[in-house]
Amino acid sequence: MPPKYQVKDFAFIGRTFTEYCEIFKLSKNLLNNNSFLDCPSGASSFTAESNKNNIVATACDCEYSKPFFEIEKKCQNEFKKIKPALSNAEKIFDWTFYQNIENVLTYRKKAYQGYLLDYNKYPDRYIKGILPHLNFQNEQFDIVLSGHFLFLYADRLSLPFHLMTILELLRVAKKEIRIYPLIGLDGKKYKDINKLLNKIKILGFFPLIKKTNFQFLKNSNELLIIKKY
Numbered sequence: 001m002p003p004k005y006q007v008k009d010f011a012f013i014g015r016t017f018t019e020y021c022e023i024f025k026l027s028k029n030l031l032n033n034n035s036f037l038d039c040p041s042g043a044s045s046f047t048a049e050s051n052k053n054n055i056v057a058t059a060c061d062c063e064y065s066k067p068f069f070e071i072e073k074k075c076q077n078e079f080k081k082i083k084p085a086l087s088n089a090e091k092i093f094d095w096t097f098y099q100n101i102e103n104v105l106t107y108r109k110k111a112y113q114g115y116l117l118d119y120n121k122y123p124d125r126y127i128k129g130i131l132p133h134l135n136f137q138n139e140q141f142d143i144v145l146s147g148h149f150l151f152l153y154a155d156r157l158s159l160p161f162h163l164m165t166i167l168e169l170l171r172v173a174k175k176e177i178r179i180y181p182l183i184g185l186d187g188k189k190y191k192d193i194n195k196l197l198n199k200i201k202i203l204g205f206f207p208l209i210k211k212t213n214f215q216f217l218k219n220s221n222e223l224l225i226i227k228k229y
């Protein structure tokens with residue numbers, strides 16, 4: 001069996017603003033002229049760092065609304081799992097961006113610590129939501145970002161769940177949604193991607209796949225953008 005990055009359930013980790021800009025191809029112009037929903041955002045510091053820079057961003061995850069100390073413990077426990085999981089599967093990663101495991105840990109720690117501080121100070125930015133249903137209004141955000149959830153966890157999320165979730169993210173987005181990556185934890189492209197994108201086109205949306213300069217899991221250099229018009 002080839003090595004695999006092992007995750008039980010869903011990892012409550014997150015990435016930093018810098019990584020989000022690479023992953024989702026976020027330009028300064030895009031960031032400064034749109035409001036964002038990050039969903040599911042886990043322990044990402046994208047919302048915290050964005051708001052610090054006057055970018056309008058909200059975070060949503062099924063784990064939010066829990067008391068700070070519970071969430072803090074969760075972040076610390078998840079963080080401890082990263083090093084052994086990476087060490088067991090080093091070969092399936094492209095090390096161009098991070099160079100080594102220690103740098104990955106530095107980014108992940110910066111993300112969860114930035115998130116925790118903000119979660120404590122500005123709880124209104126962190127909304128509990130359980131996909132495929134969200135308690136947001138239609139078109140409440142200009143752009144919705146969804147990283148490291150759909151496709152990545154395809155071994156535990158069904159095709160109907162993917163479709164329902166994408167439609168829900170599109171409902172709360174005014175302009176577009178961006179989803180990354182398009183591969184699973186096994187490193188393979190989501191097998192039903194064409195079926196899914198055809199359905200989305202039939203429903204009147206405009207999906208396009210763009211290459212990213214960034215990848216960590218090998219073959220994860222594709223970003224799905226679905227535009228509403």
Ligand SMILES: C[S@@+](CC[C@H](N)C(=O)[O-])C[C@H]1O[C@@H](n2cnc3c(N)ncnc32)[C@H](O)[C@@H]1O
Pocket residue numbers: 010011012013014015039040041042043044060061062063129130131132146147148149
């Ligand atoms: C790997 S994290 C995503 C972190 C972030 N988007 C990033 O790219 O760094 C996956 C998240 O999905 C959340 N999650 C799992 N099932 C969910 C559901 N049905 N609805 C909302 N969030 C869910 C988990 O709590 C976890 O925080």
